[in-house]
């Protein structure tokens with residue numbers, strides 16, 4: 001497996017970790033059973049709704065903090081445990097938590113950020129699974145903004161970020177106005 005980043009981090013991509021029938025099944029199941037919500041975020045002095053639906057699942061002893069409040073995750077469902085077990089075999093770690101994102105269409109997006117919360121430790125390991133409409137995952141280097149990478153996150157794919165990636169690279173899911181169908185993303189994390 002080769003590292004997709006030219007420096008300052010490690011990113012590995014498995015385009016077909018799940019077969020198409022498995023991915024179709026998980027997309028359908030997660031669309032229906034996950035407690036999707038459109039959450040407000042406080043940006044530039046006002047509350048706006050996030051441009052996607054989200055939900056937190058995870059081990060009951062690993063609460064997560066969000067805008068200064070501590071929240072209890074939903075308990076893992078059998079489908080989430082199945083997915084988690086599959087990616088843990090590839091990543092060689094045990095994930096405690098997952099942030100789930102539902103992009104309803106190409107208008108939904110996620111802005112530039114790093115997953116560098118304190119509770120993820122010094123070098124976070126993040127395992128990201130995608131089902132549904134393919135969307136582009138964009139990287140840009142934090143200090144050298146001319147360095148960029150783009151990865152098409154296809155149906156049934158798995159993206160693994162580790163090492164110093166969250167120190168040096170920002171990532172985002174840009175809007176893609178031609179995309180008319182939905183995408184589900186699961187970003188598995190280890191809360192210490």
Ligand SMILES: O=C(O)CCC(=O)C(=O)O
Pocket residue numbers: 099101110115128137153171172173185187
């Ligand atoms: O939807 C994606 O692939 C990215 C999600 C992400 O970056 C996150 O949840 O932190």
Ligand SMILES: [Fe+2]
Pocket residue numbers: 113114115171187
């Ligand atoms: Fe992220």
